[in-house]
Amino acid sequence: MRNGFLHLVTGTALLLALSVSAANAQKKYDPGASDSEIKVGQTVPFSGPASAYASIGKTQAAYIKMINDQGGVNGRKITLIQYDDAYSPPKAVEQVRKLVESDEVLLTFQIIGTPSNAAVQKYLNSKKVPQLFAATGASKFTDPKNFPWTMGFNPNYFVEGRIYGQYILKSHPTAKIGILYQNDDLGKDYLNGIKAGLGDKAASMVVAEASYEVSDPTVDSQILKIKDAGADLFFSASTPKQAAQAIKKIAELGWKPVQIVDINATSVGAVMKPAGLEAGKGVISVNYGKDPLDPTWKDDAGMKKYFEFMAKYYPEGDKDSNFNTYGYSTAQLLIYVLKQCGDNLTRENVMKQASSLKNVQLDLSLPGIVGNTSPTDYRVNKQLQMMRFNGERWELFGPILEDAGPAG
Known part of the structure; x- marks a missing residue:
């Protein structure tokens, strides 16, 4: 009887150990990710000659606060770390190195502006850190052959x-x-x-x-x-x-x-x-997006969600600004990709999910405009209307x- 009991206990312990091991094996993390947190970093021109873009970063921070209030992504809260680069390439380099080496973010998101993104592209690719949805449409930011860790968001210039x-x-x-x-x-x-x-x-x-x-x-x-x-x-x-x-x-x-x-x-x-x-x-x-000033969208479900978000999470922002609709849409796409990653929060899987978008319709995309990417075509937005x-x-x-x- 005693031997049978010991065998039962040992067997149960082994099963528990195996199940814990299997559960852990399903979770994969790179720096910046854990059971409770996903760290994301960006630089924004909060000052300098392109400070008009500052509201984009403010909208993105507000959107992520909303997501965290709703429980985060797959049970994990997102920590968005933002630094001012003043639209200065040398400053962007300094701040992005800090994000990667000191803050240890999982990925960079929506670094704003062509000059800043160009200044950090080689560094981020050498470190194999995603430069995700860069706020630029210059061709060099949708070049998976030479820069597999860089994906621009804006329509290709x-x-x-x-x-x-x-x-x-x-x-x-x-x-x-x-x-x-x-x-x-x-x-x-x-x-x-x-x-x-x-x-x-x-x-x-x-x-x-x-x-x-x-x-x-x-x-x-x-x-x-x-x-x-x-x-x-x-x-x-x-x-x-x-x-x-x-x-x-x-x-x-x-x-x-x-x-x-x-x-x-x-x-x-x-x-x-x-x-x-x-x-x-x-x-x-x-x-490629809905204009909040256009009465065409006054009863649109996506626009209503955007206005409700602005009223609650960024009331001091201009709800009619297309910089803020842009910030909302880019943040929504980030959340979509992170959800698709599941428990495999490696940098490689972030890029894998971002480069396999299939007919993604955002709240503020124009009707008929969808996001599609592939490992050989990193362009998120290929459709436009005059x-x-x-x-x-x-x-x-x-x-x-x-x-x-x-x-x-």
Whole structure:
């Protein structure tokens, strides 16, 4: 009897040990992840020349607080560590090294801006730390062959530029085009993209190009150069401050070209209002998300969720800002990927899940626009729709455009 009891106890202990071992084996963690926590890091230009983007980081922090209040992701709370990089590449390098080596985050998320992301890309890839959903659309951030740990979120700037080139050929085939562009990967990708869209007409249609540095106080001299070249269509490959300056200067000059601005410079609050709402009337761009100012979405379930979130978790934020809708959407996608990771919270699995998105529809995506990725195509957003500013808000027009061609 005693031997039988001992055998039972020993057998039970062995089964318990095996079940605990099996349970532990199912959980895989890299630095920054545990049974109770997932550490995520980012740098944001809370100050400096691109501080208009600061509200993106504030919205993301508020969204993660909401998720934590709801119990976190698979029972784990998310710790979001944010540092100010002032849109300065050297500062971004310093802060990202701190996130990886001191804070030991599982991944970086939505580092904001092309210059900052470019400065840390090689470092993060050498450390095999995900540079997830980088807030840039430059081609080098959707290049899985050379940078498998980097995935951009924004529509590819080259592809977006190519769409503008194709639109111009169709709608303004005799245009004399002047291009203002930021002198970095962002501006150069747009410049090359629009020329690719124009094809063999680019050489004759583009009559002026002028670049600017982010640190330049104004772009007035560049606008004058483009106007004096005889341009009647102006393409602004810029970020909010310079886009607003350009729209305002064009109005002051009484110059009336067709105006196209890139998707980064479409904020009503950060671009159109500073430029003057009337001055921005007729400006053309693209979008892939719902505009909170558009009455089309007043009864939309996703928009209602966004407004409820803003009222409760970021009441001081501008609910009508597309920077805040962007912050909401990117944070929602991060949570989706972390949920897909389950208990396998390794950096490798984070990238595996992020590179296998299938028809992901976010609350604020335009109807018909879904996120798809693969191990060979890291572009999250490949679908866009044209829109025009009416002096108060943006109005969508035309069909959903999808450009799945080469990314640069």
